Amino acid sequence: MMAVGMRARRLGGRMLHWMVLATFCTLLAFPFYWMLITSFKSTRDLYDLKNNPFIFNESPTLEHLRLLFRETLFLRWLGNTAFAGLVVVVITLVLAVPAAYALARLTGRWGGRVGIGIFLTYLVPPTLLFIPLSRIVAWLGLQDTLWAVIVVYPSFTIPFSTWLLMGFFKSIPAELEDAAMVDGLTRFQAFLKLVIPISVSGILTVVIFTFTLVSQEFVYALTFISSAAHQTVGVGVPVYLVRGDVYYWGSLMAACLVASLPIAVLYNLFLDRFIAGFTVGSVK
Amino acid sequence: MTSGRQRWLGPAMFLPAVVYVIALVGVPFVLAFLYSVGDVKVGSLGYHFVGLKNFASVLRNPTFLRALRNSFLFTISSQVLVLIGANVLALVLKDAFRGRRLLRFLILLPWVAPVSIGSIGWKWILDSLYSVINWVLVRFHLVKPFSAPMWLGEPKLAMISVILVHTWHMLPFATVIILAGWTAIPRDIPEAAAVDGAGFFRRLFQIQIPMMLPIMNVAVLFGAIFTFTDMTVIYILTRGGPYDTTQVLPSMAFFTGILGGDLAEGAAISIFLVPLLVLVAWLMLRTAHRSEIA
Numbered sequence: 316m317m318a319v320g321m322r323a324r325r326l327g328g329r330m331l332h333w334m335v336l337a338t339f340c341t342l343l344a345f346p347f348y349w350m351l352i353t354s355f356k357s358t359r360d361l362y363d364l365k366n367n368p369f370i371f372n373e374s375p376t377l378e379h380l381r382l383l384f385r386e387t388l389f390l391r392w393l394g395n396t397a398f399a400g401l402v403v404v405v406i407t408l409v410l411a412v413p414a415a416y417a418l419a420r421l422t423g424r425w426g427g428r429v430g431i432g433i434f435l436t437y438l439v440p441p442t443l444l445f446i447p448l449s450r451i452v453a454w455l456g457l458q459d460t461l462w463a464v465i466v467v468y469p470s471f472t473i474p475f476s477t478w479l480l481m482g483f484f485k486s487i488p489a490e491l492e493d494a495a496m497v498d499g500l501t502r503f504q505a506f507l508k509l510v511i512p513i514s515v516s517g518i519l520t521v522v523i524f525t526f527t528l529v530s531q532e533f534v535y536a537l538t539f540i541s542s543a544a545h546q547t548v549g550v551g552v553p554v555y556l557v558r559g560d561v562y563y564w565g566s567l568m569a570a571c572l573v574a575s576l577p578i579a580v581l582y583n584l585f586l587d588r589f590i591a592g593f594t595v596g597s598v599k
Numbered sequence: 600m601t602s603g604r605q606r607w608l609g610p611a612m613f614l615p616a617v618v619y620v621i622a623l624v625g626v627p628f629v630l631a632f633l634y635s636v637g638d639v640k641v642g643s644l645g646y647h648f649v650g651l652k653n654f655a656s657v658l659r660n661p662t663f664l665r666a667l668r669n670s671f672l673f674t675i676s677s678q679v680l681v682l683i684g685a686n687v688l689a690l691v692l693k694d695a696f697r698g699r700r701l702l703r704f705l706i707l708l709p710w711v712a713p714v715s716i717g718s719i720g721w722k723w724i725l726d727s728l729y730s731v732i733n734w735v736l737v738r739f740h741l742v743k744p745f746s747a748p749m750w751l752g753e754p755k756l757a758m759i760s761v762i763l764v765h766t767w768h769m770l771p772f773a774t775v776i777i778l779a780g781w782t783a784i785p786r787d788i789p790e791a792a793a794v795d796g797a798g799f800f801r802r803l804f805q806i807q808i809p810m811m812l813p814i815m816n817v818a819v820l821f822g823a824i825f826t827f828t829d830m831t832v833i834y835i836l837t838r839g840g841p842y843d844t845t846q847v848l849p850s851m852a853f854f855t856g857i858l859g860g861d862l863a864e865g866a867a868i869s870i871f872l873v874p875l876l877v878l879v880a881w882l883m884l885r886t887a888h889r890s891e892i893a
Contacts (some may be wrong), residue, residue, distance in 0.1 A: 335691045344705040346720035368731050404849035414616035421609030434639040436624045440828030442849035443869045447630035470623035528689040531713040533831045575712035588777045
């Protein structure tokens, strides 16, 4: 009797577990399913209110994708984003890797303080800085070019990357460099020849994050770049793919899907490390 | 000799990064304050100190007062929803089961995909004419075809919509932080309590939730900052409309300072973000300091 009761309760618990999961999953992933189905529906099917919107009432079409790749600036925006991402990654690595190493190893107690200070700048939002930055960008002669965001983005990728890498370098035993220095290498040589090669996974995390942060950024790109041709994909798709008041929903949703899935997959692979950057100190 | 070089190596390695960040975060941060008490406009180069004139003009503006109120409404209600949702979601995701990786990916999508692009997906879902939600409501006879809700066209519904879409975007972030906290709780404590006869809810409320508090702090502090200072969802869904009813501080600063060209007044509006930033930074430093001692 009791065993039956226990089993029923466990079964009930299991069902509740799956119901909660299914509900959340549906709510959270639905827009992406909706992008997918919209991308392949014929225009007539999309705008006929009598049709059931959840299924294909007419045969699927590649017309929206064709329009997107042939007749819009979409490919250009993808290219711009990739280029900006690449340059920002280089700037970030060149500045953040040595900084993180120095703060983790060479500066003692106050290195940690500078580290926390750098991390706190990550909290200063674009919406506070964009007005003065728009003047600085103009002063540098970069307004309405892709270079405007390339110069500005490291201001938030460097703080976060330095913070992540500091934690990473601290986990490497200091004896490693000490031994190498006894063998005649200088500190800087030890950093270049020993520490960097064994830190590849930490550096790769920073590369991925810098790249995803760049492709997700919206406010700065919207503020500094005013011609469609120079935009990144995050602003180009939601702002410039809309021509006047006409929304080409099929192509628009196709663009959303193509632009977000690769970024989402990459980000997902490294998410736990990103989160570790936020939770330092509160999780042991 | 070596020690002399060593002393310079540290600063030489971290100063370039610090200088870059000071030039593009520190300098504009200070400039934002200077602009807010000056008369800077797009197209004119002069600067005159005007005292608190911009703040006075902003505070007389009813749209600003609405934006200020909306900012708090937007932040508090979405963070409450996020905290409840993330805890429930973390509870069902924390143990291993078949298909967990795929489900986790689907659940994370709203955070890992660019938010501007997720929002445009919602714009289509909430469309005034072709909204799939309305189609379902009409189909089940919950509303009449021509009186279906205008999700982004009526002030109250528009505010609810932007709050829910922002919650949708932030929920996975908080979930992952809380999941990280769950995996850090030593398993033997709740297990020992179970052996001693503590039921599920007693364990949850008296052991697990108190142990989770520091990590929830982290989730809420970052969530609040990212919400209070963001304008992406609102810009894409409503542009602050209808009739400025969904305007928040960041979006209003953008429309006034960037599109309207009134840099000084825009800067004055964005300065109102600073008190919350300072509060959060202080709370974080306190948390960090405490864990350093412990």
